[in-house]
Amino acid sequence: MASDPKADLHRYLxxxxxxxxxxxxxxxxxxARRPLTPTGTNLLGLVKHLATTEHGYFGACMGREFPExxxxxxxxEDGTDPNADMFAxxxxxxxxxxxxxxxxxxxxxxxxxxxPLDAPGVVPWWSEERRYVTLHLxxxxxxxxxxxxxxxxxxxxxxxxxxxxxxxxxxxxxxQDWAAYREKLERVAKEAxxxx
Amino acid sequence: xxxxxxxxxxxxxxxKRFLDAARSALVxxxxxxxxxxARRPLTPTGTNLLGLVKHAAGVELxxxxxxxxxxxxxxxxxxxxxALPASDMYAEVDESRASVLSxxxxxxxxxxxxxxxxxxxxxxxxxxxxxxxxEVTLRQVLVQxxxxxxxxxxxxxxxxxxxxxxxxxxxxxxxxxxxxAGWWAEHRTRLEEIAxxxxxxxxx
Numbered sequence: 001m002a003s004d005p006k007a008d009l010h011r012y013l014x015x016x017x018x019x020x021x022x023x024x025x026x027x028x029x030x031x032a033r034r035p036l037t038p039t040g041t042n043l044l045g046l047v048k049h050l051a052t053t054e055h056g057y058f059g060a061c062m063g064r065e066f067p068e069x070x071x072x073x074x075x076x077e078d079g080t081d082p083n084a085d086m087f088a089x090x091x092x093x094x095x096x097x098x099x100x101x102x103x104x105x106x107x108x109x110x111x112x113x114x115x116p117l118d119a120p121g122v123v124p125w126w127s128e129e130r131r132y133v134t135l136h137l138x139x140x141x142x143x144x145x146x147x148x149x150x151x152x153x154x155x156x157x158x159x160x161x162x163x164x165x166x167x168x169x170x171x172x173x174x175x176q177d178w179a180a181y182r183e184k185l186e187r188v189a190k191e192a193x194x195x196x
Numbered sequence: 197x198x199x200x201x202x203x204x205x206x207x208x209x210x211x212k213r214f215l216d217a218a219r220s221a222l223v224x225x226x227x228x229x230x231x232x233x234a235r236r237p238l239t240p241t242g243t244n245l246l247g248l249v250k251h252a253a254g255v256e257l258x259x260x261x262x263x264x265x266x267x268x269x270x271x272x273x274x275x276x277x278x279a280l281p282a283s284d285m286y287a288e289v290d291e292s293r294a295s296v297l298s299x300x301x302x303x304x305x306x307x308x309x310x311x312x313x314x315x316x317x318x319x320x321x322x323x324x325x326x327x328x329x330x331e332v333t334l335r336q337v338l339v340q341x342x343x344x345x346x347x348x349x350x351x352x353x354x355x356x357x358x359x360x361x362x363x364x365x366x367x368x369x370x371x372x373x374x375x376x377a378g379w380w381a382e383h384r385t386r387l388e389e390i391a392x393x394x395x396x397x398x399x400x
């Protein structure tokens with residue numbers, strides 16, 4: 001079966017975005033925002049971060065312009081709030097962040113569709129030897145980055161209410177007694193520590 | 197049509213670099229942890245750092261092996277279809293951390309040999325996928341495995357941070373803002389306050 005490399009990569013990016021958004025489904029406003037690690041990782045912040053990242057890579061880096069200004073980008077760049085894209089402020093509703101991500105995705109999808117994979121781009125904040133890139137590299141980069149953050153979301157969501165799985169409708173996890181499995185792993189970890 | 201070289205970079209090399217980034221992040225996340233912390237389950241389904249490395253070995257062994265008619269020699273039982281559920285997601289007591297890491301090293305070399313030997317459009321079959329999807333190319337498998345490992349590296353990031361607060365994208369490149377530990381503590385407090393306030397607003 002013939003496969004089109006660009007269509008394949010584009011599909012992987014879409015799947016990763018969908019997996020990330022699914023992790024927000026059905027959680028309360030508090031759970032969507034509460035920081036769950038020492039550096040404050042939270043579900044809604046991951047969506048805001050990826051919207052920001054895609055807007056940059058498929059926008060300015062590829063010589064295109066996303067038609068909205070994301071005001072927190074300036075606060076990251078001038079150092080007044082270096083993590084400003086990793087959480088939604090009290091004034092920003094969950095709907096506003098999710099809908100921004102949808103608009104950025106639509107914009108990025110347009111850029112990806114229009115340009116060939118070898119279209120050149122520049123990432124000014126990367127090192128001199130790495131910054132001259134192609135659409136191909138940025139697509140792979142965004143696929144990797146979105147999946148890494150979807151991995152963060154997996155663990156956060158599972159910690160919140162136990163929901164786990166690869167994507168909506170396809171958990172990709174075996175059916176088993178997970179409580180018993182976890183107890184066994186805890187026992188094995190303790191025994192391995194004693195032996196060490 | 198995809199050109200073979202993109203701004204002078206070989207496409208295969210480019211894809212391989214993303215695979216390598218995920219591999220090295222997964223292994224790095226174990227650095228400096230006790231035997232207990234390397235193995236302890238941190239989620240209800242038992243996610244643990246050493247198990248993620250073992251799982252990655254199983255994934256690579258199958259996708260860069262059987263799929264292209266180059267089966268891994270004497271695959272361990274846990275990497276086969278006969279394995280018990282999720283038995284690739286943790287190391288047994290008699291599997292030392294060193295042996296899991298060294299096995300992953302062997303598997304990576306095996307996978308790299310497949311990647312080097314075959315062209316990106318080499319055909320393979322993922323027999324455990326649905327019939328309409330199972331015919332693949334090396335190009336697709338490289339991306340697919342890379343995606344899987346990056347998602348698991350994300351799991352490792354959070355698990356490791358919950359264990360001892362260590363964070364970062366890669367060894368030597370955290371990709372995190374250069375701020376103090378105190379800044380993060382305040383940041384977290386601020387986020388907690390926003391989350392509480394936002395949920396009160398909604399409740400009216």
